[in-house]
Amino acid sequence: MISYVATEYGWKDLSSEVSNDLLVSVLYFLQQHYCEKLTLEELANHFGYNKYYISKMWNRYVDLNFSEFVNSMRCHHAVELLLDKELSITNIAGKSGFESLRSFHRAFQKTFGCTPSDYRKQLLRNARTTCKTT
Numbered sequence: 001m002i003s004y005v006a007t008e009y010g011w012k013d014l015s016s017e018v019s020n021d022l023l024v025s026v027l028y029f030l031q032q033h034y035c036e037k038l039t040l041e042e043l044a045n046h047f048g049y050n051k052y053y054i055s056k057m058w059n060r061y062v063d064l065n066f067s068e069f070v071n072s073m074r075c076h077h078a079v080e081l082l083l084d085k086e087l088s089i090t091n092i093a094g095k096s097g098f099e100s101l102r103s104f105h106r107a108f109q110k111t112f113g114c115t116p117s118d119y120r121k122q123l124l125r126n127a128r129t130t131c132k133t134t
Contacts, residue, residue: 034073035097071107082120
């Protein structure tokens with residue numbers, strides 16, 4: 001997970017060991033719970049910090065804001081589910097942690113540059129994708 005974040009989103013600064021340890025713990029937690037409803041405040045409460053501290057730490061180290069990062073993780077999970085032709089796009093949105101189809105479409109479009117339906121068609125054709133792969 002850490003190497004994924006470093007590769008995909010980059011680290012901004014690695015100077016504070018305390019914040020780095022917390023960030024690593026947060027990233028592992030997100031890896032386990034990204035399909036659940038998550039807010040920055042709930043995350044902060046889980047770790048015993050105030051949400052402004054977590055937000056400041058997050059923004060210091062990760063190039064995406066918290067919700068964009070979680071939505072990106074959810075979209076990458078959705079890609080795996082798109083391979084199952086039996087699952088509807090609406091069902092995939094819910095299984096990926098999105099509360100609405102609209103938010104799923106918006107996040108997916110932002111992450112991959114195309115709709116989930118178009119991405120699925122390309123996956124199922126086993127063709128080279130024309131969507132951006134972020």
